Amino acid sequence: MISTATPLSTTPGIHTRNLNLWYGSFQALKEVALDIKPGIVTALIGPSGCGKTTLLRCFNRINERYGNVRTTGEIAVLGKNIYDADVSLSELRKAVGMVFQRPNPLPISIRENVLFGVRVHVKRGAYGRGELDAMVESALRDVQLWDDVKDKLKKNALHLSLEQQQKLCIARLLPLKPRVILMDEPCSALDAEGIERIELLLQELRKRFTILIVTHNMAQARRAADECIYMLLGRIVEHDATMKIFHNPREKETEMYVTGRYG
């Protein structure tokens, strides 16, 4: 366990020190200190209400859109404290992409969904049509969606199946070349086959990104994650390699949870 006194590391990856978060008077995160390694898949596990989604939503500061949230402490993403005054929220979110629990493609065409980030961050006319087309194709190929949708790129994205929608939500992050991808239970709306294909996709993507995934599905954490973080009541209980967490946890609480006796 990292002591809260350990100075904040600014190497790549995600680091937090003394991170506390309150919703009104309820404290949802307590003294969170983490060093999440770059270039691997890290799973956040723990019973409902333990703060895993809240923690995830700190890393792109999207928590802040609700007025009653108060955060203290430090979070370094890609070597920079994201609460520093000179951090641009827009640039942070460009580097840190997010996939949500329920697929939420925008009610515009498939093509425009993939290009949404580009439209927000790149000046109009910076890319020619051909370059944009290439971006769309490569992003959709990366998530194995290209063959399904190449003939209907102009169609509204809401007509896709849930699994396709979730793949699209991953694909639309790629043109911005994010460094970190946050996933908040990305498979909870999908059937078993869909889950399998999304996990395969994770295995492909892990080489290029730092991936953080919140999951309720223990088997999924086991299959898909290199490291796991077990949280309970807003605190980090244990952070270790997946095999270690599942087979030889250090803490009693972790063992209770991963063996299904608690939570």
Add this chain to the structure above:
Amino acid sequence: MNKSVFAAKIRRFFRALHGLLQIALDFTEPVMELLIRLCGWSAIVFVFAIFLFVFKEAAPVMFGGMNYTEFFTSINWRPTSVVNPQYGILALIVGTLSVTGLAMLLAVPLGLGAAVYISEFTTGKYKEALKVLIELLAPIPSVVWGFIGYMLIGPIIIKLTGAPVGVNLLNGGITLGLMSVPIIVSVAEDALRAVPDSYREAALSFGASRWETVYRVLFPAAKNGLLAAVLLGIGRAIGETMAVLMVTGHAIKIPHSLLDPVRTLTATIAAELGEAVEGDVHYRMLFVIGLVLFAMTFAINLTADFVVKGIRSEKT
């Protein structure tokens, strides 16, 4: 009398009472159903009855040698001329369309802007208070708006532009625009509020600003509702009578500038029906104008209706 006999009597009494209530219910159920059904049908009946009444008054001239070419293409509306009465409503149609168009030019940006502000840039009590206040504007009687246009906007127009009179196309457009804003805001805000929050979150997670979220995501997502809001505003403006009668100047001509007076279809009917002799051509022509208005508002409302239906079927 022993206890069990008494209990049996009580039981019998309540059973009888229950039976009576049941009969009453059996009787009221179909009666209530019939009443409710009548209420539903009455709406249809009234619409058709009104249409039939207007049509009945208009029919004798419509099928009795009315000059349709003159009616739709002439700008001369001289119904009271003894020598050569003329019934051309082109200037009136242009009047109605120009006042409505100008009103929408003001009301649509203002209304949609207010809706976006209330829905996306305010929270909590402030949001509710604003919405309630704007909806309070909707039921202000149109004659009051007429007063405001006549007494307030008119003099301002004279002062700023040097126009000889303050009642003209510009005044009509402004007054009517202000009148249409509340309904546009109300419907548009509902449409924006109905957009799932997950869309906003998706856009924000890409680093979009709030304004980018509005025009890149919320506008496409709520486009049907916003269109319905605009169409309802247009419907309100076209059908408005009292305010435009008071503030447009009421001169029959095709306007060449914002400061020209105009006259609308509605104002013509309101102003002349009292003087027209019941049953003569002038009287009936006013009813034909009524039918033209009927057709215009009907078309707009029907469009709005289909558009709103489009929203619902898209959501399912």
